[in-house]
């Protein structure tokens with residue numbers, strides 16, 4: 001049983017407690033804590049003239065009110081800029097509480113602490129802030145015009161301007177037989193985990209220690225940031241991520257203002273304090289993503305081979321840039337997907353607007369890049385009257401060309417070099433799964449019945465498992481219980497299960513004996529965080545390496561005791577035994593006892609390790625010079641570069657000829673993340689990603705009016721898909737191993753959502769016969785496009801809407 | 815400045831998971847907060863506090879209701895069932911077991927609301943089709959799973975219920 005753990009659809013270890021209401025999420029802790037609430041800016045851009053708290057002071061249960069000028073030392077300084085970059089010449093971050101100026105609706109201005117949240121909000125409502133209004137900069141066009149500025153000292157609203165070129169694009173473009181230009185846009189959306197953020201802090205005055213819980217994707221990051229802000233030694237701060245109700249990126253940014261203020265207040269008041277974000281706060285004061293304008297110019301030959309690709313991106317980074325420019329960097333590099341253009345140039349401007357800041361959301365810039373590239377490839381196919389999969393095939397990087405170096409710098413500052421992947425094989429699988437070559441017949445049938453259907457496709461490559469590192473620590477107790485810890489956090493990816501599977505497999509123990517802790521700085525202080533589909537790759541490999549260390553030590557000790565060679569031993573179900581002679585054996589627990597020479601016997605098992613218990617060699621120290629007591633091991637995994645997963649999706653959509661309602665009839669996914677530790681969990685990740693992608697393609701957008709008010713800041717108005725909107729997802733997998741890491745695995749967390757907007761656009765375009773250049777798309781927008789198309793001011797696709805290259809199809813015309 | 819006015823407290827008796835609880839609560843205390851913070855039954859989650867996500871769904875006299883839209887005082891004299899009342903780690907009920915078998919959850923934050931909703935649904939519709947199962951869960955939001963495995967869980971739960979009934 002133990003050897004088959006890796007790759008098995010093992011039931012999740014975390015589920016029994018979660019389905020019975022025994023999870024421990026942030027707001028499930030600290031019922032005795034004081035509650036915090038904030039006065040947040042109702043205006044997008046304004047100077048703060050006065051804050052009047054007079055009326056608020058009367059409220060029963062009020063504990064304290066603080067504004068920026070009350071914040072001492074580093075608590076009052078701007079929040080850190082986490083990921084500096086040489087091209088981020090005008091990075092700006094917010095203050096924990098706004099100082100003089102607010103730059104988006106929702107920016108915190110006043111901190112209120114009271115007996116409970118009800119009272120804290122009563123107080124917040126009675127605080128009056130007087131503002132001097134400034135012109136809000138809303139939308140990418142307005143930011144680009146730069147008539148008005150978000151930050152006075154940031155010219156043209158540009159935080160970063162970046163340029164990368166491989167080959168000579170101008171020359172290649174000039175020489176290309178054909179060229180096309182596309183103007184594209186993608187709307188804003190957001191992670192929207194079902195649990196918002198939250199912070200709970202306890203100050204232990206006797207020991208001068210802070211314990212902090214945060215619904216975060218990086219407890220080590222929060223710990224370090226809070227220690228620095230509060231001027232506490234790192235050793236006096238612990239941060240724990242309890243059960244986290246989804247993250248999808250928004251909880252990787254840190255420290256959020258609340259992560260600084262709540263611990264600060266807890267220490268100041270010497271009382272536990274908690275803040276739990278409500279949904280409206282999450283909409284207006286966490287983070288969004290996606291919004292970009294793009295132009296693409298592409299030069300290609302008559303076979304559809306891309307000779308030159310020239311891309312310009314305008315990225316809306318919101319009011320501040322605490323997370324740097326990771327998102328547009330990823331868009332600009334991962335845009336290339338599985339293709340190898342002759343020459344590539346990309347230039348982006350990251351722009352400030354008076355809106356909520358932008359940090360990675362699942363996919364992290366890739367959906368935008370994939371959209372640009374896939375719209376382009378479809379446009380080439382259309383121009384040439386070629387099958388869309390044929391044009392893709394002709395531009396694929398082939399397995400024989402791996403590893404493939406694009407000559408660009410990736411988001412981790414390292415070369416964008418694909419390690420493995422078999423794109424032609426993936427495409428074949430996808431075509432078979434969706435029935436690509438039979439679609440013409442299906443369409444003919446549908447059309448005969450008065451229905452409009454279309455087939456779409458999208459391909460992507462995803463750099464996963466970026467460094468710098470993660471660690472794993474494993475300790476075997478004398479009972480045989482195996483404790484595993486890794487520092488990165490979990491938000492539903494099933495880490496307790498997959499890491500246990502790895503350890504069960506490597507160490508040869510029953511999975512029931514393995515207990516995994518994640519995101520607790522008391523257990524593993526060195527870690528980076530959960531983002532970039534990196535947990536399985538980074539922590540998985542670190543834990544595997546640690547398990548191998550423990551295994552080697554266990555075998556060495558057992559070999560000594562059993563007087564055999566370690567090579568002759570195996571571990572089966574937690575029992576170390578001589579291969580072929582299972583009668584000679586000892587349990588891992590016994591080895592654990594022997595590994596720790598004791599003076600005191602605290603239980604039966606411990607007796608065996610005490611100093612008078614057995615024979616010992618008086619000439620040697622109980623613990624050898626190069627050894628440590630205990631059966632434990634620790635290791636870190638730090639790769640030279642990311643490992644690249646890939647996938648291809650296809651969808652069949654139906655558009656209502658009258659109402660322009662858009663329905664996804666089928667959705668097919670072929671996914672290659674290398675060998676899967678737990679295929680059930682990988683599949684779940686794909687489902688969830690696709691659902692978020694469908695939301696982004698058809699429903700979700702952040703509707704800001706011209707004054708910078710977010711008009712749809714509730715679940716009532718921001719249309720997250722329910723079960724009724726998400727199609728059944730059909731999946732198939734390829735498992736191309738990565739040569740880069742011991743387990744050969746690649747990341748899977750973000751994959752599902754990356755190509756969805758591209759795929760749905762492709763399918764709608766195919767159904768309608770005119771190009772789709774902007775996503776998401778609503779029925780109203782599609783209906784309007786139809787009107788424009790009918791009036792002759794929106795172009796037709798040139799290509800016959802066929803999917804196979806049979807000559808009869810090419811005769812069809814729209 | 816006037817003296818702070820303390821909030822008026824009202825006496826209530828609310829039966830939760832079969833146990834009557836007497837408490838003094840402010841009129842505006844939400845049932846969700848009462849369950850979570852006054853009784854410590856934190857299995858009921860709050861995802862939007864405006865009635866849309868369904869994470870806070872509890873059974874009020876066996877009917878699914880959103881506890882974020884109810885005041886604790888209005889639960890007076892009603893029977894409330896939370897996810898904690900629908901099974902335990904060691905004795906999971908069919909809906910809960912089905913979720914664990916079908917990978918019907920990821921982060922698990924939405925799950926209690928689904929468990930309560932589906933429990934009530936299967937009571938009335940013991941043998942749904944896949945389409946009906948999807949319809950049945952279409953009032954609850956989940957941001958992690960894409961719902962496919964929740965639909966599966968509904969069908970599996972129906973199966974487990976029938977088995978259970980047969981075994982008895």
Ligand code: FES
Nearest residue numbers: 861865866868882
């Ligand atoms: S919390 Fe009650 S419906 Fe969302």
Ligand code: FES
Nearest residue numbers: 920921956957958
């Ligand atoms: S499992 Fe995370 S929201 Fe449903």
